[in-house]
Amino acid sequence: MNENNYANGNEPGKGAAVASLVLGIVSIVTWFFSMGALIGLVTGVIGLICASNAKKAGFVGGMRTAGFVCSLIGVIGSTLVFVACVACVGILGTAAALS
Amino acid sequence: MKEILIGLNAISAYGLCGVAGFLLGIGYLFFITRVKSGDFDDFVYIYVWAALGAVVGAKVLYILIGIPNIARTAGSGEVALWPYLGSMVSGGFVFYGGLLGAVCAIKTASRYFSLDYVKTLSLMTPAMPLAHALGRVGCALVGCCYGRETGLCIGISYADSLYAPNGVRLFPVQVMEAIADLVIFGALVHVLLKRADDYEKAGVFEKYLVMYACVRFLLEFLRGDLVRGHLGALSTSQWISIIILLFVWIHNGLKKKRLERE
Numbered sequence: 001m002n003e004n005n006y007a008n009g010n011e012p013g014k015g016a017a018v019a020s021l022v023l024g025i026v027s028i029v030t031w032f033f034s035m036g037a038l039i040g041l042v043t044g045v046i047g048l049i050c051a052s053n054a055k056k057a058g059f060v061g062g063m064r065t066a067g068f069v070c071s072l073i074g075v076i077g078s079t080l081v082f083v084a085c086v087a088c089v090g091i092l093g094t095a096a097a098l099s
Numbered sequence: 100m101k102e103i104l105i106g107l108n109a110i111s112a113y114g115l116c117g118v119a120g121f122l123l124g125i126g127y128l129f130f131i132t133r134v135k136s137g138d139f140d141d142f143v144y145i146y147v148w149a150a151l152g153a154v155v156g157a158k159v160l161y162i163l164i165g166i167p168n169i170a171r172t173a174g175s176g177e178v179a180l181w182p183y184l185g186s187m188v189s190g191g192f193v194f195y196g197g198l199l200g201a202v203c204a205i206k207t208a209s210r211y212f213s214l215d216y217v218k219t220l221s222l223m224t225p226a227m228p229l230a231h232a233l234g235r236v237g238c239a240l241v242g243c244c245y246g247r248e249t250g251l252c253i254g255i256s257y258a259d260s261l262y263a264p265n266g267v268r269l270f271p272v273q274v275m276e277a278i279a280d281l282v283i284f285g286a287l288v289h290v291l292l293k294r295a296d297d298y299e300k301a302g303v304f305e306k307y308l309v310m311y312a313c314v315r316f317l318l319e320f321l322r323g324d325l326v327r328g329h330l331g332a333l334s335t336s337q338w339i340s341i342i343i344l345l346f347v348w349i350h351n352g353l354k355k356k357r358l359e360r361e
Contacts, residue, residue: 045151048147048148048151051144052144052148052208052211052212055140055144055212056211056212068144068147072147075151076118076121079114079154080111080114080115080118
């Protein structure tokens with residue numbers, strides 16, 4: 001039985017689950033925009049918060065899981081890309097200053 | 100496309116090892132929740148928040164320890180401040196800051212999801228040394244947290260490390276810590292599997308703190324990276340190890356008295 005069936009369609013946590021999925025996808029897309037990965041990091045973390053809220057509200061289902069996984073992948077990838085970009089800028093800047 | 104490829108090439112092996120450690124931790128949780136009748140879904144959520152707490156805590160402590168260097172750099176004018184701050188943001192973590200961040204996150208998340216904090220922390224504890232071991236492999240690959248100079252054949256010599264001195268054979272202290280972490284992981288899993296479900300009595304997290312503090316205190320003598328904080332003859336991490344051992348000793352004493360009263 002699907003625990004999310006409600007007569008009026010207002011399932012607790014569904015909005016948060018949808019938000020989590022959207023934010024997770026956004027955080028993955030920002031990987032391809034170098035310093036935009038910082039935005040991906042922020043949206044990914046907010047996506048994780050939304051997925052957690054959906055879980056606490058009792059929403060069960062694939063959308064919440066998909067939102068959590070996408071947000072997690074977005075946070076991990078954004079962190080790696082952001083750190084790589086900041087490291088490059090830092091190194092180049094330091095090299096330029098020392099030369 | 101070129102920018103994407105350049106970006107991928109710039110991704111640090113250190114970061115990839117950290118991610119691998121994180122994923123291994125999830126694999127461990129999958130196993131232990133099957134054995135110990137836990138909800139894998141619950142634990143994954145808390146684990147992810149613990150990992151984020153660990154990253155934030157480790158970075159904050161790294162920056163706090165680096166404040167004297169930041170002040171000196173800003174004052175000297177030899178190196179541009181913003182690129183230097185950028186390099187601090189992008190690289191460097193202090194484990195004990197990460198541990199504190201992770202524990203705070205586990206406590207907060209357990210309360211949020213209405214889970215038993217002691218059981219959650221106990222089952223999650225072995226994932227910490229497991230992930231940390233992979234992190235130390237990452238350190239060995241990029242040359243951070245390097246060891247003292249050595250003439251031993253097991254020394255690591257870097258050619259183009261941004262952190263370690265290049266062309267010099269260094270003691271593989273990162274690899275030794277990774278091996279020690281794996282041994283600690285095995286010991287903690289053994290305790291969890293052997294003990295019944297009295298998690299408070301098993302004291303898994305306390306055992307981890309003691310084992311790691313001893314390992315870290317000893318390995319710090321073999322570290323060669325002088326940028327770490329020092330207070331007197333001991334490094335910051337050694338002082339933290341001593342404080343942790345004292346804390347566990349006091350905590351276990353109080354816990355023993357409380358359990359005897361009950």
